Amino acid sequence: MASQDWFDKDFYAVLGVSKDVSEADLKKVYRKLARQFHPDSNPGDAKAEAKFKEISEAHSVLSDPELRREYDQIRAMGSGARFSAGGRPGQPGGFEDVFGGMFGQGQPQRGGYQNSSFEDLLGGMFGGGGAGFRGGPTKGRDVSANTTLDFVTAIRGETIKLQPAGGKPITVKIPAGVNDGQKIKLAGKGEPSVDGGAPGDLVLTVAVRKHPVFERDGLNLRVEVPVSFTEAALGATIEVPTLGGDPVKLRVAPGTPSGRILRVKGRGVTTAKGTGDLLAEVTIAVPSRIPEEALAHLEAFAAAMPAENPRAEVLARARGDH
Numbered sequence: 001m002a003s004q005d006w007f008d009k010d011f012y013a014v015l016g017v018s019k020d021v022s023e024a025d026l027k028k029v030y031r032k033l034a035r036q037f038h039p040d041s042n043p044g045d046a047k048a049e050a051k052f053k054e055i056s057e058a059h060s061v062l063s064d065p066e067l068r069r070e071y072d073q074i075r076a077m078g079s080g081a082r083f084s085a086g087g088r089p090g091q092p093g094g095f096e097d098v099f100g101g102m103f104g105q106g107q108p109q110r111g112g113y114q115n116s117s118f119e120d121l122l123g124g125m126f127g128g129g130g131a132g133f134r135g136g137p138t139k140g141r142d143v144s145a146n147t148t149l150d151f152v153t154a155i156r157g158e159t160i161k162l163q164p165a166g167g168k169p170i171t172v173k174i175p176a177g178v179n180d181g182q183k184i185k186l187a188g189k190g191e192p193s194v195d196g197g198a199p200g201d202l203v204l205t206v207a208v209r210k211h212p213v214f215e216r217d218g219l220n221l222r223v224e225v226p227v228s229f230t231e232a233a234l235g236a237t238i239e240v241p242t243l244g245g246d247p248v249k250l251r252v253a254p255g256t257p258s259g260r261i262l263r264v265k266g267r268g269v270t271t272a273k274g275t276g277d278l279l280a281e282v283t284i285a286v287p288s289r290i291p292e293e294a295l296a297h298l299e300a301f302a303a304a305m306p307a308e309n310p311r312a313e314v315l316a317r318a319r320g321d322h
Contacts, residue, residue: 010060011071019072023063025133030059034207060144060205063181086105137197142194144203151211152244154178155269162204172204177219177271180208214243219276220268226285232256240280250280258284 006065012019015029035041042048061067134215145162157176161169170189178184190200215222225240235254239247240262250262260282268276292297311314 003303008076009058009065011062012052014058015062021062026062030063033179034059040209053249056146058207060146060203063205064183080094083157088271138193139196139198140191140193142200142201143205144205146207148203148207149178150209151214151216153242154180154206154208155216155243162202169203172202174206174245175271177269178206178208180206181214182206211243212240216269217276217279218269219271219274220279222279222281224282224283225280227252227256228285228287232258240264240278242278248278252282256282258282 011231012021014019015026017026017029019113021029037052039045039052039056041051059070077313093122114274143164147160147162149158154174155177157178158174160172162172162176163169170186170254172184172186174184183203186202186204188199189202194200213223223241225238227236227238230236231238231252233255235256236252237249238252240250241247242258242264248267250263250264252262262280262282264280265280266275
């Protein structure tokens with residue numbers, strides 16, 4: 001991105017956050033907006049696609065502490081100053097993300113330039129370039145790009161290719177267990193230096209699509225498993241799905257309540273930091289229709305049970321009883 005854009009665009013306003021927003025709150029806001037305006041959620045909606053790109057651009061700067069600091073410094077100088085980072089004439093910037101089309105995952109997205117340093121920009125104002133500030137060749141500009149992975153690919157890892165505008169394809173190895181919003185830095189794969197210095201870096205931001213069944217929790221995978229009332233009350237052996245593998249059989253103990261977690265060791269996410277577990281959360285499935293004969297047995301069961309109120313403890317805590 002050229003520095004001129006950093007004067008003209010208010011990234012905080014784009015995301016609807018204050019200038020002192022924390023990293024955690026910034027991430028929450030970005031995820032919410034990204035889900036709302038993602039092209040997959042708005043097929044054929046050009047405005048939503050443009051908004052998604054605007055949101056991604058703002059997040060790519062504000063989520064990087066160094067870039068955010070430089071952005072705040074540049075904006076603080078006021079809109080009266082006008083200068084640019086100074087790329088090569090006729091050389092368009094940015095990387096086109098071709099991975100978005102793999103596995104039928106939608107259209108490519110474009111990454112934008114990120115400034116190499118605040119000193120480079122100031123050096124350019126006075127005609128000296130970055131070399132005048134540091135006394136040596138300047139590093140090439142960093143380049144940012146975005147890609148979207150399906151859930152399974154993000155868990156297992158993948159090798160993809162990025163196509164730079166007018167350049168050779170770059171092979172990028174996505175590590176197993178990559179998180180939604182994680183940045184992957186490829187040293188020396190950005191813009192060449194204009195005066196013989198080291199090339200810039202490529203910073204790839206990964207977005208991960210949600211899975212219809214599994215949800216990630218750190219290195220663990222979570223899945224909700226419905227069981228019938230009789231299975232929960234009397235106990236049963238049930239099948240639980242695993243990510244990309246055969247179902248496993250788990251024992252539900254008699255009297256298992258809704259919300260209990262059944263753990264399958266070693267069937268979570270595997271990364272260099274370790275391997276997580278599969279956490280199966282039991283949910284009681286209540287039948288929507290009960291045959292008359294079964295209803296009579298159920299009423300007899302209710303009559304035979306002790307008169308207990310399962311909400312008594314909750315009500316007592318709400319009143320402040322100890």
